Amino acid sequence: MDKSISTLTEAVADIHDGAVLMIGGFGGSGSPIELIHTLIDRFRATGSPKDVTVINNNAGNGYVGIAAMIKAGMVKKMICSFPRSSNAEAFNEKFLADEIELELVPQGTLAERIRAAGAGIPAFYTPTSYGTELAIGKPTEEFDGKHYVQERWLKADFAIVKGQLGDKHGNLTYRLAGRNFNPLMCMAADVTIAQVSELVEAGGIDPEQVITPGIFVDHVVEVKEPAQEEVLVRTEEVH
Amino acid sequence: MSYTKLSNAQIAWRAAQDIDDGAYVNLGIGFPEMVAKFQPEGREAVFHTENGVLGFGQAPKEGEEDWDLINAGKKAITLKPGASFFHHADSFSMVRGGHLDVAILGAYQIAQNGDLANWRVGSKGVPAVGGAMDLVHGAKRVAVITDHVTKDGKPKLVEACTFPLTGVGCVTRVYTSLAVVDIEGGKFILREKLADMTFDDLQELTGATLHTDGPVGDLTVPEL
Numbered sequence: 001m002d003k004s005i006s007t008l009t010e011a012v013a014d015i016h017d018g019a020v021l022m023i024g025g026f027g028g029s030g031s032p033i034e035l036i037h038t039l040i041d042r043f044r045a046t047g048s049p050k051d052v053t054v055i056n057n058n059a060g061n062g063y064v065g066i067a068a069m070i071k072a073g074m075v076k077k078m079i080c081s082f083p084r085s086s087n088a089e090a091f092n093e094k095f096l097a098d099e100i101e102l103e104l105v106p107q108g109t110l111a112e113r114i115r116a117a118g119a120g121i122p123a124f125y126t127p128t129s130y131g132t133e134l135a136i137g138k139p140t141e142e143f144d145g146k147h148y149v150q151e152r153w154l155k156a157d158f159a160i161v162k163g164q165l166g167d168k169h170g171n172l173t174y175r176l177a178g179r180n181f182n183p184l185m186c187m188a189a190d191v192t193i194a195q196v197s198e199l200v201e202a203g204g205i206d207p208e209q210v211i212t213p214g215i216f217v218d219h220v221v222e223v224k225e226p227a228q229e230e231v232l233v234r235t236e237e238v239h
Numbered sequence: 240m241s242y243t244k245l246s247n248a249q250i251a252w253r254a255a256q257d258i259d260d261g262a263y264v265n266l267g268i269g270f271p272e273m274v275a276k277f278q279p280e281g282r283e284a285v286f287h288t289e290n291g292v293l294g295f296g297q298a299p300k301e302g303e304e305d306w307d308l309i310n311a312g313k314k315a316i317t318l319k320p321g322a323s324f325f326h327h328a329d330s331f332s333m334v335r336g337g338h339l340d341v342a343i344l345g346a347y348q349i350a351q352n353g354d355l356a357n358w359r360v361g362s363k364g365v366p367a368v369g370g371a372m373d374l375v376h377g378a379k380r381v382a383v384i385t386d387h388v389t390k391d392g393k394p395k396l397v398e399a400c401t402f403p404l405t406g407v408g409c410v411t412r413v414y415t416s417l418a419v420v421d422i423e424g425g426k427f428i429l430r431e432k433l434a435d436m437t438f439d440d441l442q443e444l445t446g447a448t449l450h451t452d453g454p455v456g457d458l459t460v461p462e463l
Contacts, residue, residue: 027309027313028306028309029306057290081367081369083365083366084364085367088365092365096365102366104366104368105368106370106372106373107289107331107368107369107370107373108327108331108372111328111330112328114328126335127335128373128376129372130406131354131404131406132403132405132406132407133403133404134372176307176308176324177290177308177324178307179326180290180327181326181327184328211326228307230306230309230313
């Protein structure tokens, strides 16, 4: 078994027009910048993939990563919990001009919807959002005297994630708080593509240290010394 | 009658006095983060942040940030001994599953039945909810810290919220710049108020009836 792919271009080659795409990371932490920019480069060169739906906690920051995808015009819809971050002009401009759709999901509900998809659970009940405008139109139920809102699983065609170590079976570890949504998204997409800072042979990761088991990962591509989104935003090296 | 309202630091200090040693605590982004500075001597709370860290400490020195190590406000943090990392579904299991002892949040409005409005003030602009709607459900105590009135003097403690709700019947205690108020049985119960302020002065600045069920303490805080 060898899930490794040698180039970023090949790794994202199947991501198509209209794809629903989960992108790991929370802010810049755990964000697969190189995979994202490889997709943007293909869009700029060929016009594809366009009309992409992106699932992430945020809607990009500065003009790198998801913000650059939005700026380039390849994103049809964002599904996220917090699009209004300090430096989210790319999304704000498109949203206020009605050029991008938004599905706003509370952060814990977003995480659980993704987890549920990965776990084969089509719907679940949560107290989150009960009685608020984000519950409008959703079924509600009372359990033991408390009110709950029914939420559906959230699946994707592809997930692109960032790991620290990855082996040829697709086992992954993460760095610091870079774990966040990444392990959940690996489970919830038809095809998961992981960029890792170091690719090792099977056996190169202590099984006790594996965070995402390889069954949830389809392709692994090594990006040594990856860019860190927050650092790029702060220095604006990429436009 | 003259009185001096508490500063934000003093409100945060007062809220910090009610956090027990060993408590697991989530502080909302912004003003509530200040509560961490005022942990009483001899007590150690463990701070939770939505993006998957328990046991974080202060911000690193400028230039020593590692941007893979951030809190939910996307600020760089440091770890304390005993810290742990976990993914987002585990993080919100800690929230919704009733494992946090207290969540302390900001507010636009708090209603006498415990309804909270703290995520948007109207239908304009870009909406963003983050973890606020999750945090108000599940923590054993959901407390709010806030100025008692808005910048233009309108009450923030009200009979019913007019801004979009974050959660229904979720707030249990409010620490304001003038008072400490509990929410019990659909009523505001006054626990402490500034000593220089009369009950009537405070009621005047509150948008719903203040009740008492015993002696009202003086809200006393240090100079900060």
